[in-house]
Amino acid sequence: MYSRRRFQWAMLAPVILLLIGLTVFPFIYTVSSSFTDHYYLAGDSKQFIGIANYKRLLQDQLFLQAIWNTVKFMLLAVSIETALGLAIALLVESMRRGTKVLRVSLLIPSLLPPVTVALIWQMMLSNHNGIINHLLGWFGAGPFNFLMDVNLAFRTILFIDIWQWTPFAFLLLYAALQAVPRSQYEAARVDGAGKLNIFTHITLPNIIPTLLLVILLRTIDTFRLFDKVNILTGGGPANSTMTVTQYIYRHGVFNLQVGYGAAASVIMVALVLAFTVFYIKRSIGGSEQDGHR
Numbered sequence: 001m002y003s004r005r006r007f008q009w010a011m012l013a014p015v016i017l018l019l020i021g022l023t024v025f026p027f028i029y030t031v032s033s034s035f036t037d038h039y040y041l042a043g044d045s046k047q048f049i050g051i052a053n054y055k056r057l058l059q060d061q062l063f064l065q066a067i068w069n070t071v072k073f074m075l076l077a078v079s080i081e082t083a084l085g086l087a088i089a090l091l092v093e094s095m096r097r098g099t100k101v102l103r104v105s106l107l108i109p110s111l112l113p114p115v116t117v118a119l120i121w122q123m124m125l126s127n128h129n130g131i132i133n134h135l136l137g138w139f140g141a142g143p144f145n146f147l148m149d150v151n152l153a154f155r156t157i158l159f160i161d162i163w164q165w166t167p168f169a170f171l172l173l174y175a176a177l178q179a180v181p182r183s184q185y186e187a188a189r190v191d192g193a194g195k196l197n198i199f200t201h202i203t204l205p206n207i208i209p210t211l212l213l214v215i216l217l218r219t220i221d222t223f224r225l226f227d228k229v230n231i232l233t234g235g236g237p238a239n240s241t242m243t244v245t246q247y248i249y250r251h252g253v254f255n256l257q258v259g260y261g262a263a264a265s266v267i268m269v270a271l272v273l274a275f276t277v278f279y280i281k282r283s284i285g286g287s288e289q290d291g292h293r
Helices: 002-033 052-059 061-094 099-111 114-124 131-138 153-178 182-190 195-223 227-232 244-254 258-292
Strands: none
Touching: 002 258, 052 061, 052 258, 061 099, 061 153, 061 195, 061 244, 061 258, 099 153, 114 153, 114 227, 153 195, 153 227, 182 195, 195 258, 227 244, 244 258
């Protein structure tokens, strides 16, 4: 038994060391750097300054705006993507023909890398020769500067994110719908239940765990939004699309203010953890209530 445990630990050691090197050490380094005035070009001449970076962040209106933009984007994107994903899943699940082709077609956007998606939409949304403005011109509208208009830039990135990640929500929710026992539907129809009652009393309770999982995964992912913003708008115009990750990149990477950028990263991680814990507690609480029932 002892030799078997030694063999198991020996096999796990490379993975454990890799995880420590890629997660634990960077996290500790980031937290420790957030309490210093570390500037990359100054080398090792960094001094401990306590919570000065955090005070500066909380007094920076641009950082507060970046948090608000990120939270607003997260709430809108997650709610719309989840609702659309569920609606499409219900539609496809009710179809009898063409579901295989439709399922594959719907998943294409989520299979593309975010950078590729951003570059494709950047060309399509060009106010000079983009196909979107060209089509709108047929109806006497435009051209619109989708990516440089204060009133349109945020909505445009939101639309692109919804276009790309609604299929992800659809895939998980469609799989959950397939797992709902058909006997429950048959019993409800025998009792004369309508479609709305069937959905609220049978379908929804059965897919709630998957629904919460979709919300959790998309919440974490939208908080890390960077690729689309960095390529399409760079945080502009007038910082209307500035996100926390874009703010961290601007100060921590572009301006080489490592300590200040690290403090902003710690705050972002804390916000993500707060939302994650909230959803996990809601999920566990909902599961326990269903168990008591």
